[in-house]
Amino acid sequence: MKHQSSKWLIGLKVAGATAMVFTFSGGAFSLAYWLTYWFYSKHEVDLPEYVLQLVNWGLGVLLLILIFAVVNLLVQPKQRAVWNEMMDALRRMAKGDFNVMVDQDKKYRGQIGDFIQSINDMAHDLKQVELLRQEFISNVSHEIQSPLTSIRGFASTLQREDLSAEEQKHYLSIIEKETTRLSRISDNLLKLTTLESEQQQLDRRRYRLDAQLESIVLACEPQWLEKELELELELEETEIAANEEMLSQVWVNLIHNAIKFTPALGSIRIVLRKVENNIAVTITDTGIGISPEDQLRIFERFYMGDKQRTRTADGSGLGLSIVKKIVELHQGDIQVKSRLLAGSTFEVTLPAE
Incomplete structure (x- = not known):
């Protein structure tokens, strides 16, 4: 239906342009006829009929050319100005400057107005992408700089030579922990890049998805038993066609977060x-x-929420981004x-087939 509507609109535009050409042509040839009629009435002209018709036709063509020339002279400066403005905007965008806005006063309508709007929309989208890129680089730098x-x-x-063996062991364990954190950040960034590749x-x-969830809950038993949490499972026997390893990352991340918070x-x-x-x-x-x-932003990479949910030393800030990407790939x-203070529910919906 949309395709038919587009064809109908194009047909109307073509018909309108054709009608305008015929209007100009009709006016030019009518004016040529009346001019030659006036000239013949004032002067005796003894020429064959076909020659008179050729004269009328030639004069009509000349008048039509003059009409289009006058219209072009009137319109061309305005067109040249807007095209120069659009080309300048595109040049700035090519250099990385996305703070552009063509035709702020909304003077242009029709096809050229739609084209201008598409340039403005593209500049806006590219600006948002650039802001996300800068934020991502800043967050990565911060995450790496801290460890x-x-x-x-x-x-x-x-x-220092005055450190005891116990102090040395303690500091070495911290270094080992921070090194592991760096490695985890690197692994998760690589994982995200792989997931986002075409x-x-x-x-x-x-x-069996129910068996997978039960297995992961049992693997997390030491963590939830340590906090004396009550775990309730309601798992229907369910088969799914999916990448088992990827979905395992989804459930591990969501269940670990539920235990952590x-x-x-x-x-x-x-x-x-x-x-x-x-x-x-659903994990509640x-x-x-x-x-x-x-x-609104919890699935963004490195997004830092309120202080109660700030990333801990063993977190990379990328877990939920990976979860979202894996779910979308499926x-x-x-x-x-x-x-706040009342709990959370994460719901993952996957196609059955």
Whole structure:
């Protein structure tokens, strides 16, 4: 229907342009006829009829050319100005300056107005991408600089001769921990880059999703037993065709976050069910919750939420970004619902087939 509407609009524009040409042509030839009629009435002309018709036709063509020349002279400066403005905007964008706005007063309409709007939209989108790029570089630099500073500081301290063996062991354990953190950041960045590449292959196979979730919960048992959390599982027997290793990263990340941000004696509930043609996994905790502002950006790379959910030393700030990308690669969706001090619910929806 949209394609037919586009063809209809194009047809109208062509018809309008054709009508305008015929109007000018008709006016020019009518004026030529009346001019020759007036001239013949004032002067005796003895010429064959076909010659008179040729004279009328030639004069009409001459008048038509003059009309188009006058119109072109009137319109061309205005067209030249707007084209120069658009070319200047494109040159600035090519150099990395996206703070451009063509035709701020909205003077132009029609096709040229649509073209100008597309340039403005492109500049706006590229500006947003550039801001995200700068923020990403800043966040990566911050994440890398923090452990490097710790490593450099404690390595310098270890050169002191008055340190006891116990102190040396403590500082070396910190250096090892920060080195592991750096390695995790590097691995996660590489993982994100791989996931975002067009060559990424899912390598799907069928397996029991309920068994996978149960296995991951059991693997996390030391963490939730240490905080005396209550774990409730409601898992329907479900088969799914997916990349088992990738989805394992999704569940590990979401379950670990639920454990991390749920205070002692709290509870976590994991539900797996089929909803029409989809499979839904919900992970609900009674943790500290997420503010409405943070919920809008929680899946962004390195995004730092409120202080209660600030990344800990063993976090890379990339986990939820990886989760979202893996879910999207499976043509699925992930949503979060939360209230501060009342817990959070993450729901992952995946196609059943």
